[in-house]
Amino acid sequence: MDGGVVTILTDFGVDDPYVGIMKGVMLNINPTIRLIDLTHHIPPQNVRAGAFIMAAAYSFFPEKTVHLAIVDPGVGTERRLIAARSKKYFFVGPDNGIFSLVWNHEKPEEIVSLDNPEYWLENISSTFHGRDIMAPVAAYISKGVELSKFGESYTPVGKLPWSPVIIEHGKIRGEIIYIDRFGNLVTSIRVQDIPEDNFPDKVVIRIGKWIIRGISRTYGDASPGSLIALIGSYGYLEIAVTGGSAQEKTGLSWDEPVEVSLL
Amino acid sequence: MDGGVVTILTDFGVDDPYVGIMKGVMLNINPTIRLIDLTHHIPPQNVRAGAFIMAAAYSFFPEKTVHLAIVDPGVGTERRLIAARSKKYFFVGPDNGIFSLVWNHEKPEEIVSLDNPEYWLENISSTFHGRDIMAPVAAYISKGVELSKFGESYTPVGKLPWSPVIIEHGKIRGEIIYIDRFGNLVTSIRVQDIPEDNFPDKVVIRIGKWIIRGISRTYGDASPGSLIALIGSYGYLEIAVTGGSAQEKTGLSWDEPVEVSLL
């Protein structure tokens, strides 16, 4: 009766009816499903941004939520589609690393590749596997169908081109992994990576040609226009500008290295 | 108890609370209704785009879904509002042709004009009949109220200014009927219009000054920047550019004729 929750993350935008169509497909299979949009504004084909947003959001949902993530530059190629189960959640999407950040924290206990057309729509297009394969599978999972029904056990090959955070010789090295709509530069360094003894004042952050001393508590902690570092709501070290855009002020973008020196 | 599904398609955008207000109105009438946004980003007053999106999406929803479509340049004039019932679905909107494409496939069995103010909000504005008349009627339909309660039987007069696809002398003639956010040019020619013997290679497509030989299987089938033809996820022949925008590359727009020669 409760129907279960399915979250949906895509790079489809909301001008076209693609997302609505996938919801119709899922309601046809499970009429009591609860459908929650995470975002449909992932930059087109930016699997990394999708992976970051998924990792930031998945854990706030109820147990057994199905997380459906469709950022799929490989549609039409031989890439596989997968469904996975961790202790608390289910995941459905392409095998391109979109869940790899999540799985650092939420280890999958079972992964299958979506091979069994019994759980797909009858007519499969070559361009819209979200509608034809992934949405139906997500809806069947929300109804309690076991993962083994959808296909063979599978070891994902998709990986994000992300450098791990390196901590050595009193330095923490990461990179910019996400830029939000305010121009805040989110780094791969998490609050847990910074020793408690150094937090918040005994650090110097270097990014591009900029040097930031100490970590601020909130966006409003410095005078307008100042470049600051803070722990954003995702739990990652962010570079921000009080009342402005750090992306604009610095000209920095995705992948830029960042270094935190511990004093 | 299940409450039924109402889909909502408008040109309202999502900056203003118009869509949310219509949802409040419907929840007031039927608290167990399931409300699904198809899109609210139809170009303002573009009834044709609304008709195309509705036709592309309606059939993916469960039986008895109510499809509410509000693209209504005639608000404040004498145009009628209508509710219709086909074998599987219900439709509510202005009588301006917005359902005419759907009805090529899903013949309406009953159409009424919305004359009976008993099923409207108490105070009717002259500018927001979506809130005052159409949303309430859609909600009452989802509760099982019969169409005859809303008004007299009615023959729609609204028609889209669309040329039918013409197939003769080894040529199929259509036009561009929709442009999606990637700049793909969707034509009125459907995959069924192309003889199986000619699909996919034995065709030449002419549009503007461009000539395209054969139909590709996916967007990635040609080198970046190439103009290609393919069958899009809507089931229509589309003109696309691999990794780019066909609208930008060709400068073509809505209404442009397209011709498919069968070899």
Place this chain on the structure above:
Amino acid sequence: MDGGVVTILTDFGVDDPYVGIMKGVMLNINPTIRLIDLTHHIPPQNVRAGAFIMAAAYSFFPEKTVHLAIVDPGVGTERRLIAARSKKYFFVGPDNGIFSLVWNHEKPEEIVSLDNPEYWLENISSTFHGRDIMAPVAAYISKGVELSKFGESYTPVGKLPWSPVIIEHGKIRGEIIYIDRFGNLVTSIRVQDIPEDNFPDKVVIRIGKWIIRGISRTYGDASPGSLIALIGSYGYLEIAVTGGSAQEKTGLSWDEPVEVSLL
């Protein structure tokens, strides 16, 4: 079982997953809740626009709906968060005046400040109180938890910098309080403020250097490009341009005074 309705109004946009995360938080607390987006496109930190939209929309929702409004430029400062109960509705948001327009019509019977961390998420960030405090409280209210559980009785201090409409000496004076996406200039003067004897013809409206005689019935009542006044769907006097943008045509913006002379 019915779960209740929570509406959500923010300035978060929909690129980032903030809204989806808040929905996950609420579903965790009340799995049968119905979540309705009012809009997430309030101009950043524009509490006035949020207040106007909330006032325009709240009354269309079912009794006991919880209205959650998060436009919160004061996050990270000492501003309070509040929950309120009127005869028909509940309200949750920052104490910055965002509900002050609503409360002109829907007097609150109880207001508390959100002091009791038992009803918050376990880890409170300094930047995202929507997720950590306000969303959980809204979800608990939808489950029937009494306001007194969340904190002490409280008298709000947040006020909008809005001049009341002044009616004297045959003139009504207001100002522009909202601009919609079509460039319509919504004034603070409501239809009730204009004497029936003068409506619609016996008025002259002055705004900036423009003079408009009489109030039109619909947007289409004048020739394209004309500046007109009409009562918009919100019930307020609006300045509009037939087939165009009044904001563009006049160059006027938020706060501009408007005067209606009664003839």
